[in-house]
Amino acid sequence: MEFVVGRAISLMAWDGFTVTVGADMYQGGALVMSPGVVRQTKFPGEQEFLGKGVSYCATCDGMLYRGKDVVVAGRTPDAPEEAKYLKSIGCHVTYTAPKKPDTLDADIPFVQAGKLEIKGEQAVTGVSLDGTEVPCAGVFVLRASLAPTDLLPTLETEGGYIKVDRAMKTNVEGVFACGDCTGAPLQVAKAVGEGHIAGLSACEYLDKQDK
Amino acid sequence: MALQHFDEKSFDEALAQPGLLVADFWADWCGPCKMLGPVIEQLAIDFEGKAVVGKINVDDEPDLAQRYGIMSIPTVMFFKDGKEIDKKIGVMPPQEFTKVIEANM
Incomplete structure (x- = not known):
């Protein structure tokens, strides 16, 4: 098991998931997102000129x-x-x-x-x-972090949070989310519980892939 | 034939041909470009005979990068009969690229 510290810059959902951290790439069969909540709005012109300066x-x-x-x-x-x-x-x-x-x-x-x-x-x-x-x-x-929808544009959100079901599944297959990023209450107790469930769901998903 | 590696000369030759041309601008210090690499290779295989698919290294071919105003990589450009028809900036799943190719075949 590898533990890497860094900022995820881009994500590709193809044949599993590939994440780039700096110049390195990491691959996995499932993805659990727990980026927390960062209050940020884009600057005027930021979205418009993304990739064009x-x-x-x-x-x-x-x-x-x-x-x-x-x-x-x-x-x-x-x-x-x-x-x-x-x-x-x-x-x-x-x-x-x-x-x-x-x-x-x-x-x-x-x-x-x-x-x-x-x-x-x-x-x-x-x-x-x-x-x-x-x-x-x-x-x-x-900024401190990339908005989850910048990393994964097809991710469904609701009221500024990532939308998940009770199993912490998002709308994207193989992608789970947990903690503050899924919504209120923004408290540790909820985050830990959701993290536990997301981990179990991700494992269950991977087991199904192997069959 | 599959995936080509273009220099300015071979790119201009390909551009002069009728049909679809897909060019992936990349560099080896760019992590996301390397991530996209296998996707582009697969496109070259899947659309063999229907579209010419190639890569352009922006460090080796700065004039080509300049010509198309490449300001962020990866950038994938689509040409039909020598004219630019689409440009995708950043990493995207393969469907975004196949959509453009299939709509213009």
């Missing part, structure tokens, strides 16, 4: 912006590391966040801003940070 992953797309101006919208403690990586491969990085992180490289320009708007035409041309325009070719939005 907006990226969630510095290591995945950074190489395509070498020699270009990029803005890193850091909303997670390891965002300064990713900004440093982008700079190291030759991107011209500007970092923006509501508060300057202690771990940010001294020679990466910082713009303090709470509001961010992504602008462009066919692709990103710049961002507006609390009203100040900053031209750029790419925006790396680095």
